[in-house]
Amino acid sequence: DIPVADEPKSTANLMPDAQIVTAVRHWTDRLFSFRVTRPASLRFRSGEFVMIGLPGEGGKPILRAYSIASPSWDDELEFYSIKVPDGPLTSRLQHIRPGDQIILRPKPVGTLVLDALLPGKRLWFLATGTGLAPFASLMRDPETFERYEQVVMMHTCREAGELDYGRELVGSLRHDPLLSEMFGEGFAERLLYYPTTTREQGARMGRITDNLTSGKVFADLGLPPMNPAEDRAMVCGSLAFNVDVKAVLEGFGLAEGANSEPREFVVEKAFVGEGI
Template identity: 55%
Template sequence: MNDVTVAAPAPAGGLKASGAFYVETVTWVQHWTSSLFSFRTTRDPGLRFSSGQFVMVGLQKEDGKPLVRAYSIASPSWHEELEFYSIKVPDGPLTSRLQNIKVGDQVLIGRKPTGTLVLDGLKPGKRLYMLGTGTGLAPWLSLAREPDVYERFETVVVTHTVREVQDLNYADLFAELPKDEILGELIGGKLRYYPTVTREAFRTQGRITNLIASGQMFRDLDLPPFDPAEDRVMMCGGPSVLADLKQQLLDMGYVEGSIASPGDFVLEKAFVET
């Protein structure tokens, strides 16, 4: 399926808010493949969040009740709009409908951002690895554009593991960020993007867990293997790969962190496919 981009000028602020949700207007939709799409909405001035957090996003059902699920915010905390990266589940209660939204439509955005994928959950370190699979790339799209990330770490590595090459959405964004007019000077040579594909031939092929275990990822990036004294890790993606990644880190002596007790790694467990 060819990329389809629809854009329109963003209205000034969101529509009238109600209940537990803001009602926002869709300003841009991008269909990457038959199973992946992104969209942006207006952002109410009252919504405050930290890059890496998620909110509840959805639609209103015919009976007036909200139909929502958790979505990482793919835009950085300073951006005037909200961006989201989603799968399309043919029979999913929400995404089967959400994938049909168009510019000008209204969506529900939760008023209370939350989540564990924030910098304050990590101890200081030298290198930051953000490991994502599928739409688990979304929080890294936010954090990779967050100036504080580059002030805290000397090297920032974003990995994105997908099944097919066509699923490597946003690759152009990571290529362009070091040349960005605003962020480029801050990012410099710190940002490294590491895409991997599991079911097709590609220059970097394999499950991220295997590439870490074999040391191939570190050889490809010309970086030393994980060291709890220097490397911090964030993870977001499918439950099975998260469980395996977490065990790998625990076996290396890593300690899971939280905002209340910062550690060596954090992961997000809030997402289900609907």
């Protein structure tokens, strides 16, 4: 007898735009990541976001913007999410398990794309909290390293545990056999990582803006001060963070660009509102 595989139960009764959850990992009581199937028709540029959600009361879906954290070449899609205790979406989304369905509108958009920046030597990713997500995509895209000699990931959170998702990802990429094969043995030196905490005591502390303006990050990493000839940047955090970083970058002589007009840096909100 030839064994016949059962249809996975989860593909029955799919909602419109449904995708199936394939993996979930909880990082802290406020952060989790998950992977879902990728619609065959979905093309996106690493760094873009889509609308995802769950069905709400009365059938109207609750949808929110989410950066795709996986690179454009991946067979699945990964997301890195906050858990807002009373949040209409994340109070429920945090309970998803493999086999569950989520809604995913396959219309990717966003400003944090390589095409929105001029060529340069060094690319800085500046993120707080879940603002890391678009850079989790871009760091895993070999095109980032084809375009830039060095990539610096600065990530700031209140507590050390909130850095774990990014720390684990950077660690695995620096020793990724495929990337080493593509870019040579010295690849690990091309992806620099500068995590800091603002509340919990740790090896490196402080806000991204302070570490840039004081010059501490340049001294610690052995880099020249940021300058418009060599440096490009992408920013993703709370509205207040974005405003502060924009002023710092402009102070170094960098100008904001867009898809339609590439310049030295681009900015995107990690969420709407004050943050938690």
